[in-house]
Amino acid sequence: MERPIFLVGFMGSGKTTWGKKLANAMGLPFLDLDHEIVKHIGMSIPEYFALHGEDRFRTVEREIMQQQLGKTGVISTGGGTPCYFDNMDWLLEHGTVLYLKHSPKSLWNRLSNSDVNKRPALKGMTGDDLLVFIETKLAERAPFYERSGIIVDQINTPLEELVNLLKR
Numbered sequence: 001m002e003r004p005i006f007l008v009g010f011m012g013s014g015k016t017t018w019g020k021k022l023a024n025a026m027g028l029p030f031l032d033l034d035h036e037i038v039k040h041i042g043m044s045i046p047e048y049f050a051l052h053g054e055d056r057f058r059t060v061e062r063e064i065m066q067q068q069l070g071k072t073g074v075i076s077t078g079g080g081t082p083c084y085f086d087n088m089d090w091l092l093e094h095g096t097v098l099y100l101k102h103s104p105k106s107l108w109n110r111l112s113n114s115d116v117n118k119r120p121a122l123k124g125m126t127g128d129d130l131l132v133f134i135e136t137k138l139a140e141r142a143p144f145y146e147r148s149g150i151i152v153d154q155i156n157t158p159l160e161e162l163v164n165l166l167k168r
Contacts, residue, residue, distance in 0.1 A: 002028075002072045003072070003094065003095045003096055004068065004071055004072055004073055004074070004075050004094070004095040004096070005022065005028075005073070005074045005075065005095060005096045005097075005098060005166055006075050006077055006091045006095045006096070006097045006098070007019050007022075007074065007075070007076045007077060007098050007100060008077050008081065008082045008088075008091070008097055008098070008099050008100070008144075008145055008148055009079065009099055009100035009101065009102070009145060009154070010079050010102060010107050010134070010137070010138055010141065010145075011078075011079035011107075011111065011119055011121070011122070012079075012102075012107050012110040012111040012114060013079070013100040013101075013102050013107065013110075013154055014100055014110075014154055015076035015077065015079075015100060016032050016034075016076045018076075018100060018154065018159075018162070019032065019074045019075070019076035020074075021159055022074050022159070022162060022163065022166070023073055023074040025159055025160075025163050026074070026163055026166065026167075028072065028073040028074055029071075029072070029073035029074070030073060030074050030075075030076075031068065031071065031073060031074070031075045031076075032075075032076045033061070033064060033065060033068070033075060033076060033077045033078055033081065034076075034078050036064050036067075036068075037060060037061055037064050037078075040060065040064055041060060044118075045057070045120060046118065046119075046120045046123070048060075049120040050120075054120075058080070058084045058085070061078060061080075061081060061084070062084065062085055062087060065077070065081060065087065065090070065091075066090065069094060075095070077091070079141070080141070082097075082141075082144045082145065082147075083140070083141050083144045088144050088147055092147065092148075092149065096149055096150065096166065097147075097148040097149050097150070098148060098149070098150045098151075098152065098162070098165075098166065099145045099146070099148035099150070099151045099152070100152060100154040101145070101151055101152060101153055101154060102153075102154055102155065104131065104134045104135040104138055105131070106155060107134050107138065108130060108131045108134050111130060111134070112126070112127075112130060116130070121133075121137070150165050150166070152165070
């Protein structure tokens, strides 16, 4: 059985969008870990964060991630998934991990044009506050993301090249 492909990266890096494209191009199923979590908890992630806090969310996230054991296809993870517990070790052990890398400014541009209120960590942030948050959080998370088996510059890497990297 083929190992799953786990996509990691900061929020707004394109894990869901590229996950669907990759899955389609490779003839594989696509699964979004955040969508699986929402189905499991019966509410949106921001609602769950507000009610139960990040620690409890990260525990549920880990459980749902580990329930994917044995599945094949392309699986997009949450931005923080690889950064808690021993999640990155688990991802590397059970699949191929692809990091969709962006600069802080690139992420700021992408997140500035999205609904930041749908993202619990960004609620109410704009402008320079948002950029500083991205720079700080990305610096914290980079050591986890950088452990990925495949690291690509998401903006400058075409789909065909991603597929070829993953087929090796």
